[in-house]
Amino acid sequence: MNRYLIILFIAALLIAGVLSWFASSSPDGLERIAEDLGFAGKAGGSAFSLMPDYTVPGVKGFWSNALAGIIGVCATFGVIYVVGKVITHRRNRM
Amino acid sequence: MHIPPGFLTPAVWAPMAGVSAASVGYALKRSGAGIDERHVPRLGVMAAFIFAAQMVNFPVAGGTSGHLMGAALAVTAFGLWPAVIIMTAVVIMQALLFQDGGLDALGANVFNMAIAGPLVAASVLSAGRRLSHRLSSVWIVSASWFSVMAAAFLCAVQLSLSGTAPMNIVLPAMLAVHAVIGLFEGIVTVVAVRFMMSVYPRMFSTSISENS
Numbered sequence: 001m002n003r004y005l006i007i008l009f010i011a012a013l014l015i016a017g018v019l020s021w022f023a024s025s026s027p028d029g030l031e032r033i034a035e036d037l038g039f040a041g042k043a044g045g046s047a048f049s050l051m052p053d054y055t056v057p058g059v060k061g062f063w064s065n066a067l068a069g070i071i072g073v074c075a076t077f078g079v080i081y082v083v084g085k086v087i088t089h090r091r092n093r094m
Numbered sequence: 095m096h097i098p099p100g101f102l103t104p105a106v107w108a109p110m111a112g113v114s115a116a117s118v119g120y121a122l123k124r125s126g127a128g129i130d131e132r133h134v135p136r137l138g139v140m141a142a143f144i145f146a147a148q149m150v151n152f153p154v155a156g157g158t159s160g161h162l163m164g165a166a167l168a169v170t171a172f173g174l175w176p177a178v179i180i181m182t183a184v185v186i187m188q189a190l191l192f193q194d195g196g197l198d199a200l201g202a203n204v205f206n207m208a209i210a211g212p213l214v215a216a217s218v219l220s221a222g223r224r225l226s227h228r229l230s231s232v233w234i235v236s237a238s239w240f241s242v243m244a245a246a247f248l249c250a251v252q253l254s255l256s257g258t259a260p261m262n263i264v265l266p267a268m269l270a271v272h273a274v275i276g277l278f279e280g281i282v283t284v285v286a287v288r289f290m291m292s293v294y295p296r297m298f299s300t301s302i303s304e305n306s
Contacts, residue, residue, distance in 0.1 A: 005139050008139050008290060008294055009143075011146075012139065012143040012145070012146040013146070015143070015146035015150060020150050022150075023150045023151040023161070024151040024152055024153040025151070026153060026157050026158055026159040027158060027159065028160055029158060029160055029268065029271040029275055030097070032156075032158040037263060037264060037267065042101055043098040043100045044098075045099065046196070046197070049193055051193075052193045053193070053194075054149060054192050068192065072145050072146075072149070072188075072191060073142045073145055074142070075191060076138075076142050076145040076187050077139065077141060077142040080137050080141040080142075080183050081134060084133070085131065085134055088126065088129060088131040
């Protein structure tokens with residue numbers, strides 16, 4: 001992988017792993033409206049829970065958020081990498 | 095704007111899931127025509143970057159926060175169809191790994207943020223390209239703003255069709271809040287485009303974006 005692209009990947013890791021720790025914890029637009037209009041309570045639980053609210057279970061504070069961010073960045077990159085290879089490979093064989 | 099579990103009725107989320115699955119399938123077919131194997135790492139890094147940026151909520155007026163959606167950013171770099179794939183991957187990972195957005199609402203969330211968002215951004219950007227040869231910040235900001243407003247509009251419609259909130263209240267409320275969040279979307283998108291261009295100009299190579 002091109003080294004300038006690696007710089008951008010590291011930037012993504014830093015944004016998800018470090019900068020996100022300083023993110024606003026206020027409700028987002030939809031959550032806020034759900035609270036104001038009184039339908040926030042209609043939200044149900046998840047069928048399963050891996051890393052809810054971008055935290056890794058069993059890890060506390062900064063590192064829980066950082067680890068969740070790093071995992072998310074790597075997983076998202078990985079999915080697109082695999083899907084991208086499949087799409088381009090399939091086309092090249094036709 | 096990720097719809098949590100329980101907000102949508104099956105009569106709304108089931109058709110949304112079908113429409114999204116068909117649209118993403120079509121996008122997978124179409125994006126193969128515009129990209130080749132050496133573009134794949136760029137798409138992956140863009141997806142990772144958008145996922146990361148979505149974790150950073152910034153404060154908006156009145157105790158509300160917003161974060162980047164990223165549809166206009168992905169469209170600016172790669173054009174419509176690869177952007178749909180990138181945004182879909184981000185929304186699916188958020189739902190599966192981090193319980194951000196309900197599994198029942200996954201089709202609707204994908205439709206709003208990964209299909210309609212990029213579609214609107216691409217329409218605004220292509221109008222901009224026709225009117226001026228240089229891709230100016232004004233067009234990127236407009237594309238960002240309209241992409242967020244389109245997603246907010248659809249989200250409000252889905253909520254009201256589900257009987258979760260009345261249309262005449264939830265629609266203006268969603269549009270008002272996201273009119274402000276959309277401005278942040280525009281600013282962050284321009285900053286991200288300039289940053290990426292300064293680090294790696296080929297991220298925005300026209301070979302892909304001209305193809306959409």
